[in-house]
Every structure is written in C-alpha cells, then in structure tokens.
Amino acid sequence: MLLDDLMPKYQFSEVHSVRLSVSPERALNAMKQVTPGEMPLVRVLFAIRSLPAIVAGKRGLPTARTAPLYDQMLDFGFVVLGEEPGREVVCGVIGQMWKVGGTIAAIRDAAEFAAFARPGYAKAAMNLSVAAVDGWTELRTETRVIATDTAARRGFGRYWRVIRPGSAAIRRSWLQAAKRRAKG
Numbered sequence: 001m002l003l004d005d006l007m008p009k010y011q012f013s014e015v016h017s018v019r020l021s022v023s024p025e026r027a028l029n030a031m032k033q034v035t036p037g038e039m040p041l042v043r044v045l046f047a048i049r050s051l052p053a054i055v056a057g058k059r060g061l062p063t064a065r066t067a068p069l070y071d072q073m074l075d076f077g078f079v080v081l082g083e084e085p086g087r088e089v090v091c092g093v094i095g096q097m098w099k100v101g102g103t104i105a106a107i108r109d110a111a112e113f114a115a116f117a118r119p120g121y122a123k124a125a126m127n128l129s130v131a132a133v134d135g136w137t138e139l140r141t142e143t144r145v146i147a148t149d150t151a152a153r154r155g156f157g158r159y160w161r162v163i164r165p166g167s168a169a170i171r172r173s174w175l176q177a178a179k180r181r182a183k184g
Contacts, residue, residue, distance in 0.1 A: 001088060001127065001129060002081075002082040002083070002084060002088050002090045002127065003088070003090050003125060003127040003129075003142055003144065005082070006081050006082055006090050006092070006110055006113070006114070006125055007092075007123070007125040007144045007146065009146060010125075010144035010145060010146045011145060011146050011147060011153060011156075011157075012143075012144070012145040012146075012156065012157070012160050013142065013143060013144045013145070014142070014143045014164065014167060014168060014171065015140065015141070015142045015143075016140070016141055016142075016168065016171040016172055016175055017138050017139060017140035017141070017175070018138070018139050018175040018176065018178070018179050019133065019136040019137065019138050019139075020136065020137045020138075020139055020179050020182055020183070021136060021137070021183075022137055022182045022183065023137065024086060024087065024130035024131065024132065024137045025086040025130075026137075026182050027130050027137045027139045027178065027179075027182050028086060028087070028088075028089075028128060028129075028130045028139065029182075030139075030178040030179075030181040030182035031070070031128050031139055031141075031174065031175070031178040032068060032070045032089070032128065033068050033070075033181060034068060034069055034070075034174055034177040034178050034181055035064075035065065035066050035067060035068055035069060036064065036065055036067075036069055036072070037065035037066055038177040038180070038181065039069075039170075039173040039174060039177050041169060041170075041173050042069070042169075042170050042173050042174065043065070045166045045169065045170055046170075048166075049163065049166070058101065059076070069174065070091075070128075073091060074091065076093075077093050077095070077104040078091040078092065078093045078126075079091065079092055079093070079107055079108065079109065079113065081109070081110040081113055081125060082110055086130075087129065087130060087131075088127055088128065088129035088130070089127065089128050089129075090125055090126070090127045091125070091126055091127075092107075092110075092113045092123065092124060092125040092126070093123075093124050094107055094113065094116050094121050094122070094123045094124070095121060095122065095124075096120060096121055096122070096152075096155075097122060097124075097156065097159055098122075098155040098156050098158060098159030099155070105118070105121060113125075116148070117148055118148060119148055119149040119151070119152065120148065120149065120151065120152050121147070121148045121152055122145050122146070122147045122148070122152055122153075122156040123145065123146050123147075123148065124143065124144070124145045125143070125144050125145075126141060126142065126143040126144075127140075127141065127142050128140075128141050129141075129142075139175060139178060139179070139182075141171050141174070141175065143167070143171070145160070
C-alpha cells in the first residue's frame, strides 16, 4: 500500500472496511463521491467538533451537504500525498488538532509532508483503498497519526481518546454510504 510507503511509522491508527460486489474502481469512485448529505451523523459530528474552532474565529470542518466529502477535505487543508488510480489514494494533513486555536501547516506534497518536523504538530495520513478479497471488493480506509514531539504526542493522545469513537463512526458511515452509492 502507498500508505505504508508514505507513513510506515505511526503512534495512532484506525482501520475500517466494507465488502462490496462491485468492481474495485467503482467502489473507490463511490467513496470519493459520497457527500455529507448521505451521512447525516457525520454532519452532526463535524458540526459539534467545529464549535471550538468557530468560537475561536477559525474555519470549521467541512459540512456542505451536496459536495463530495473527499473534495471538501482537500479544500479544508488535506493534500493528496499519493495515488494509484483505481486502487488507492492517500491524503494527509499536519496540524494541532487538539488545540482550540491550533493551526494547520501548509504543505504541498508528499515530500513536504515527510520532511515536516516542526515541534508541536501531528502528521495525519488517511487512505482510501480497494482490493479483491474472496471474490468481493474490499473498500478500506486507514488513518495513521504521528506526533512531531513528546508534548504533541501527549496532546494528540488526549484528543484521540475523546474523538476516536466519533472518528470511527464517521469512517463507518462513509463506507456504508459508499456501499449504497456503488450499488445504486
């Protein structure tokens, strides 16, 4: 997987998958086209998570109902780190997610993502991938995070313990919406 090449070491992770009876390309395309309108729970969770940022005068998480979530993530600050068309795409972001006024570091590509080492940040990479498994297409998403220093690791660790259940719900909802869309 590209994710293994781009982020072989990490401190936090989460993996979710679903099996579909469509081609891998169709499954991956469906995942990239799902909108928040197809995932009401996600819109609610993003709105709740965005409250501290909005109060601090910053931009909240993407919640536009009809635009693909994948595209909104890229507009929000995620960067495509690598792609194998029809098989896997990896996006990443570097930020201080655990801080109310935390910043997102500006990066342009995988090289800048890999080289970034400024203390006080967490580097997060997420993939969307497909593979043939036992006659099915497995659609999978994995998120990996590594902090740039000990203080950031502690800060992100506290944040992760709080948001991980919601993060898992978002990933599962996204996969289920992609499954429905791919069958459609």
